[in-house]
Amino acid sequence: MNKPVTKAELDALELLEKPATPGPWNAWIRMIHPSEINHADGTVVARCFSPDRDEQDCEFLTESRNALPRLIADHRRLVESNAALLEIIRQASRRCNSGQDHECGWSPQSEKHIAEAAEYLRQWEGTK
Numbered sequence: 001m002n003k004p005v006t007k008a009e010l011d012a013l014e015l016l017e018k019p020a021t022p023g024p025w026n027a028w029i030r031m032i033h034p035s036e037i038n039h040a041d042g043t044v045v046a047r048c049f050s051p052d053r054d055e056q057d058c059e060f061l062t063e064s065r066n067a068l069p070r071l072i073a074d075h076r077r078l079v080e081s082n083a084a085l086l087e088i089i090r091q092a093s094r095r096c097n098s099g100q101d102h103e104c105g106w107s108p109q110s111e112k113h114i115a116e117a118a119e120y121l122r123q124w125e126g127t128k
Helices: 007-017 054-098 108-125
Strands: 025-028 035-039 044-048
Touching: 007 054, 025 054, 035 054, 044 054, 054 108
Parallel strands: none
Antiparallel strands: 025 035, 035 044
């Protein structure tokens, strides 16, 4: 299993992405080498010189460039949402464990769910 992207790794990617030529990029695959990656205005951004993989490399670089800003923003949004949800679980666990919430429907099954959520929380907090 791949390790989650850390905040430091995401910050480093963003530092690379921000000053790069903005998207959208388009792959221009040529029958003779090199193929090119162009900005939407036609400016050549890069050339691909892989003799047997020009098309795949250019398309990968183009689509990666176009998707990266959205992926970074989505990742940050999901991390924030995850943190908020985990805080809700943490507070509910405290209320149920302290007996403050008589509506929590405490049972061996809910205790198992709280333990699973707590383990998930420990794992998630270790990726920050």
